[in-house]
Amino acid sequence: MCVHRSADLVVINNENEQQFISGITRDVTYWIGLSDIEDEGNWTWVDGTDYKSSYQFWQPNEPNSYGGDEDCGQMRKEGRWNDRACNDGAPFAICEKKL
Numbered sequence: 740m741c742v743h744r745s746a747d748l749v750v751i752n753n754e755n756e757q758q759f760i761s762g763i764t765r766d767v768t769y770w771i772g773l774s775d776i777e778d779e780g781n782w783t784w785v786d787g788t789d790y791k792s793s794y795q796f797w798q799p800n801e802p803n804s805y806g807g808d809e810d811c812g813q814m815r816k817e818g819r820w821n822d823r824a825c826n827d828g829a830p831f832a833i834c835e836k837k838l
Contacts, residue, residue: 740770741834748772749833750784751814753794760833761818768821770832773812776825779804782812796820 741747750772751757772785782790782802798815802822809822813829823829 740832744834744836746834746836747785749835750786750788751794751796752788754796757794757796757818761814764814764818764833766816767831768816768829769814770829771812771814771820772835773820774810774825775802775804775822776810779810 748770749760751760773782773790774785775782777783784790784793796819798819798821801820802809802812804810804822806824808824811823811825813821813823814833815821
């Protein structure tokens, strides 16, 4: 989704960035640049930012890998994060391009 724009899925670094993004993306669920597809339970950002020491805003009881195949991160309508199957067909992504 983002690669053809020479960009990556967004990496959310702090609460201010989270609030800004969730404020402009209401009413739709978007992909963000977070995944544990390489190692289940070991979430990583697409740019290599350390996940464990970075800002996190998961929905309560998430990530849960429901069904065993939820390996990609989404920002839900209310702004909290959720893990979903990477092939679930959600059409929207938040892209970030470094200048």
